[in-house]
Amino acid sequence: MIQEMNNKVAPIDSVHHQAWKPEQRAPRRRSIIREFALNTSTHGLPGIARSESKHNCLFWAVSFFIFLGIMTFFITQSIRDYFSYPTQTTLSYVVERSQAFPAVTFCNYMPARYDYLIMDAINYTNSLGITNTSDTTTFTISQAIAIREFLRYKLDANQSITEYFFSIDSMLISCTYNNQQCTSSDFITFLSSHYGSCYTFNAKLKNTSRTGIRYTSDNGGVGQLKLRxxxxxxxxxxxxxxxxxxxxxxxxxxxxxxxxxxxxxxxxAPGFKHQLNYRKKANYFLSAPYTDCTDKIPLAMKAMFDRYEGAYYAYSQTACFTLCVQAYIYQECGCVSPVEWSARSVVVPDTNRIVLASLCATENPCYTEASIRLSNSTDLWNQFCSDCTQECTKIEYLVTPSLSKAPSTYFAYITKAFVEASSVPLPTNWSKNWMTEVEENFISVEIMCGSIQVENYTQEASLNAADVLSNVGGLSGLWIGVSFLSIMEFVEMLYRLLRRQYQIFRYGA
Structure with a gap:
């Protein structure tokens, strides 16, 4: 009987070694998730995975989702704060021993000369039947009103009116910069609607062979311009x-x-020497999306700038306001305000075509009413002037004025010689009253750099991308202990789940 049993039992050596290896089964998806939850560095999940009772599991689950919600709220706030583009302004003082001397523009308070203007104005008013005279010594208020209309007529006919203005040679007795003589050729002409011909010293020029702008340290000086x-x-x-x-x-x-x-x-005021000490202040604004500042020159402004003799002018918000008001007046009235006759360049709506608009008649109420209507309507203002934003870089000169009585007796004689040598007609009784005339017309002005410290106001972003990333990392680490490595652990779990799903789909196991 024993023999029969031996015949039925196979020898141990005859069993293949593969039969003794335990069968390897692919982990289930639940096991993958549980393994991730037990081993992750994220706080709360290991507590849920190892809980041995429902109460313990519920405690950790509720705690995890509460703190996850709090973390999500603060992270969302941090991201929203970033996309609100908050800014802060820093103030710094920089010592610039040699800085660009500013531009200086001056004008005579009266735009036109009576002797140049009166005969042409009388001929015009006579032709219209407003006057009937050839007397240039008598002048009435009605003639003063008619002169404005005469100048408007000249401008509408594209005729120059600069010959009626005071020339720089008739006004400039002397000029020195850092004790070096300067002349009328060192000035460029600028036309003002209110003051006629004005003259600018040290403006930046384009397309010129002249040397660049002057600096305060030129010729060993400190930045001092003297004009008489x-x-x-x-x-x-x-x-x-x-x-x-x-x-x-x-x-x-x-x-x-x-x-x-x-x-x-x-x-x-005449009869004084004016001392103007300045210090430089620079404002730097961030461009979009932090602010709506711009340095781009609109088409109408570029056309206006091109009418000036070679000056390199940057974008000006004030000039933009003037031009947008003129554009609205042109749409409403078919003409522009004669008060701002130097700003006649208008862009035709819905085109890039520039027109040199005609000036409204002085007695025409349309341009005044349109200007008031635009100023009082936010919708109209946003439609016509929305592009008139602040400059991204704005340089200002803060001036401290002082004055003293002038001229001295010595310089009164120098001024007398200048007036008599000029082509300007002398006043009546000049020989007797020349000293009084000089005192009532002589003006001395000295512009000087008062400080080599430049006051810089620089706008900076309060939050940048690195700040947001740091805030998110700090908040996630504080509330649930998530780090970049925690994220990689989660990525690994997803990869294992996807691979398991693929195996089930392909092999059915």
Whole structure:
């Protein structure tokens, strides 16, 4: 019987060694997830995976999702804060021993000379039947009003009116910069709607063989411009400037700034030496998306700038406002405001075509009403002037004025010689009253750099991409302990789940 049993049992050596290897089964998806939850560095998940009771599991699950929600809220806030593009402004003082000397623009307070204007104006008013005279010594208020219409007529006919303005040679007695003599050729002409021909020293030029702008350290100096001027008030047109009897207007501005001297100019009274000490202030704004600032020159502004003699002017928000108001007036009235006759360039709506618009008649109320309507309507303003945003870089010169009585007796004689040598007609009784005339027309102005410290206001982003990433990392680590390696653990789990799903789909196991 034993023999029979032996015959039925196979020898151990005859069993193949593969039969003794345990069968390897692919891990189930639940096992993959549980293994990830037990081993991940993310807080809360290991507590859920190893819980031995429902209460313990529920405690960890509720805790995990509460803190996950809090973390998500703060991370969302951090990202929203970034996309609101917050900024901060830093103030710094930089010592610039040698800095660009600013541009200086001056004008006679009266735009036109009576002796140049009166005969042509009378001929015009006579032709219209407004007057019937050839008398150039008598001048009435009605003639003053007619002169504005005469100048508008000349401009609409594309005729020059600059011959009626005061020339720089008739006003500039002397000029020195850092003790070096300068002349009228060192100035360029700028046309102001309010003051006629104005003259700018040290403007940045384009397409010129002249050397660049002057610096405060030129010729071993400290940045000092001295101008001695003469107003010729006996040639002022009556009733035009009302209460002012004589004077000049001056503006200290950046070398590329369009000089809106009627807005930012300073009045200089005759009979004084004016000391203007300046210090430089620079403002730097961030471009989009942080602010809506721009340096791009619109088409109409470029056309206006091209009319000036070689000056390199940068974008000006103030000039943009003037042009957008003129564009609206042109749409409503078919003409533009004669008050701003130097800003006649208008872009035809829905085109890139520039027209040199005609000026509205002085008595036409349309341009005044349209201007008021535009100013009072936010919708209209946004439609016509939305592109007039602030400049991205704005240089300002803060001026401290002082004055003293002038001229001295010595310089009164020098001024007398200048007036008598000029081509300007002398006032009545000049030989007897020349000292009084000089005192009522002489203006001396000295512009000097008052500080080599430049005040810089720089706008900076409060949050950048690195700050947001740091905030997200800090918040995720604080609330649920997530790091980049935790994310890689989650990626590994997803990969294993996808691979398992692929095996089931392909092999059915």
């Amino acid at each position: 001027l003469y107003a010729h008030s006996h040639l002022y047109v009556p009733y035009i400037i009302e209460e002012v009897s004589a004077g000049m207007v001056i503006m200290i501005h950046d070398n590329t700034q369009f000089p809106q001297i009627d807005v930012s100019g300073m009045n200089l």
